[in-house]
Amino acid sequence: MSITAETAKEHAKDPAVLCCRAEAGTVLSASNLEDPAIFDDLVDSGLLNLDGCLTIEQILGATLTKTCDSLTPLTPDVLDGVKEVASEEAAEETAVPVAAAPAAPAPVAGPAAGGVLRIHIGEGKDINIELPTGLTSGGAAVAEVTEAPVAGVAAAPAPAAVEEEKVIRTLTRKHFKITEVKRGPETKIEGTTLYIREGIEADVVADQELVKKFELEIITPDKYHTYSETIMDVQPIATKEGDSDLGTGVTRVLDGVVMMLTGTDEDGVQIGEFGSSEGYLDENIMWNRPGCPDKGEIFIKGNIVIQEKTNMERRGPMAAHTAFDVITQEIRTVLKKLDESLVVDTEELKQVRRPGKKKVVIVKEIMGQGAMHDNFILPVEPVGVLGARANVDLGNVPVCVSPLEVLDGCIHALTCIGPASKEMSRHYWREPLVLEALHDEEVDLCGVVFVGSPQINAEKFYVSKRVGYTVEAMDVDGAFVTTEGFGNNHIDFASHLEQIGMRGVPVVGMSYCAVQGALVVGNKYMTAMVDNNKSESGIENEVLGCNTLCPEDAIRALAMLKTAMAGEDIKKAEKKWNPNVKATNVELIEKAYGKKVDLVANEQSLPMSQKRKEKYD
Amino acid sequence: MKELQYGDKIIRMEGVIVDIDDCSISVDLKGRLGFFKAPKRMFICDYPLKVGQELGWNMSFPEQLGPEVNEKYVSNIEKERRKQEEMRQQRIDNKEV
Secondary structure (H helix, E strand, O other), X not given: OEOOHHHHHHOOOOEOEEOOOEOOOOEOOHHHEEOHHHHHHHHHOOOOOOOOOOEHHHHOOOEEOOOEOOOOEOOHHHEEOOOOOOOHXXXXXXXXXXXXXXXXXXXHXXXXXXXXXXXXXXXXXXXXXXXXXXXXXXXXXXXXXXXXXXXXXXXXXXXXXXXXXXXXXXXXXXEEEOOEEEEEOOOEEEOOEEXXXXXXXXXXXXXXXXXXXXXXXXXXXXXXXXXXXXXXXXXXXXXXXXOOOOOOEEEEEEEOEEEEEEEEEXXXXXXXXXXXXXXXXXXXXXXXOOOOOOOOOEEEEEEEEEOOOOOOOOHHHHHHHHHHHXXXXXXXXXXXXXXXXXXXXXXXXXXXXXXXXXXXXXXXXXXXXXXXXXXXXXXXXXXXXOOOEEOOOOOOOOEEEOHHHHHOOOEEEOOOOOHHHOOOHHHHHOOHHXXXXXXXOOEEEEEEEEXXXXXXXXXXXXXXXXXXXXXXXXXXXXXXXXXXXXXXHHXXXXXXXXXXXXXXXOEEEEEOOXXXXXXXXXXXXXXXXXXXXXXXXXXXXXXXXXXXXXXXXXXXHHHHHHHHHOOOOOOOOOOOOOHHHHXXXXXXXXXXXXXXXXXXXXXXXXXXXXXXXXXXX | OOOOOOOOOOEEEEEEEEXXXXXXXXXXXXXXXXXXXXXXXXXXXXXXXXXXXXXXXEEOOOOOOOOOOOHHHXXXXXXXXXXXXXXXXXXXXXXXX
């Protein structure tokens, strides 16, 4: 199929191949050329050999000297009047006067900047010039900020003053240590021992009509090698002090212990599950992932049995989560009254705005297809149930929250299937991208937008258009879009990126993709993408939390967005998943920042279960 | 990971939606070629879902990855089966009481 002049321009540096038979004497134009997007497949299958092929910009306007069949790569021997195009280096050099400062990071700092940044304005009014701060040409990262503004201030006629940081609100986390969990006559905390009332199981069962049975188990590290049903959720135990709302004031949290929910229906069928992913805890949990338990923590593990056949209905998982919260709520009540002297650590999280810095927003796509593909948004207590609204009930439309609300547990995730890529409730409590962006002094994080992923395409586009307008109204310089899992949620994921990208806002997408989660759709705005995969073979390896967003992904995404916001090109992705791309980017970032990026371990670090050994690796 | 031998032999398949719940869709393959049930998010839908709607997709033939039996899965399946049996029995007993 021939291409348009516009496409030809976009692909100026790509190989020129005839789309259909052309007679000798034809003056070549875009309409004679095949779309370079399909070449990879043709080369792979051996139908096309691009050796010695000229680029599109070289052959446009040239005359064919020989009649050629379709799919003939255009080489100098069949053409007359091939354009000499300056080599890559030369092209870059000519661009220097415009982009001197951004292109060369080192000279920026010195008084004798490598080139001259000349801005000439003959006549004008209300001119704002913003200069990218400290950029490298490496296509990956940013040099020290402290130095970069030097060039900006010196050169920019408009005031490029960097204003003071503004602390909008703070959230204090008071940590209480728990080293032992026991059963006792009442729920209480004594020193570092948490007692859970005997007989609390009956309250859990009584709370929801659908809940028929409940068992509580306390898993200490020596019991990690215990058989367990599929893990539905991992939650922190936290409560608000006084009347403060989520995301403000003081939150008390228990360290060393997490709530873990598992469940089946009365017939023993897993809640909202497909296939078997149950097994031994220590073989199935990727320790220390943001959403997972940390190694050494005690799990208060509840196994809920709900009415038969409700495991695949929306009310089933909802009832399980709501009933399980009875226990957490009882612990919260005790935690509220705990003596201050037991606080082992106080952490202050600040929501900082940095006027004058690049304004960014994080769009997090959460599941919204129904049943366990749902999330309770904004409960009264961190990761609670009371007061929250399910995003399916909200129509999956975008909901704006503050970064501190995210870190204070504003999402109670019912967590979709696919253990390796699901973001559990605890993930939001320790969301790495929000933390990185909040602490990065080079960007101004203005907020977080949660948007659900509905089932039907029309609804998907309905919500993604709302995302577009929300981001437009925010007037940001850059955006992140993240999603969990894979499947049809990649359709709206792509649409969110398009809606943001078409408004001229640089946007970075983050998802698990690799081999199994390869994107089903794409558009021209999906150029900057970060893959959350950690598994060795690039697959859903049934290990809880393995392929979720981690600090290393957040660092890569930030570096990529800064690069995109600076107007630099991000290299095209390779056709097939190649883990080396990540390795190279991490190396580039380490070089540019001068600091080590610690990469997390993957399933290879776990005791190798027979199933993984044989099936995957 | 073992390479597939026939992975590129793609054939067009069609099926009919026979059941829908809040998280999955069940599909009968046309031509009495089987049945499958998969999570909703693995389906691409342009219209509201209804039983009786037809679906199409490309697939190849599942190939065995090797002769070995993975004991872990066998034990999981067995445990699952026994548990389900037990729980069902319990429920029946409770009803009788």
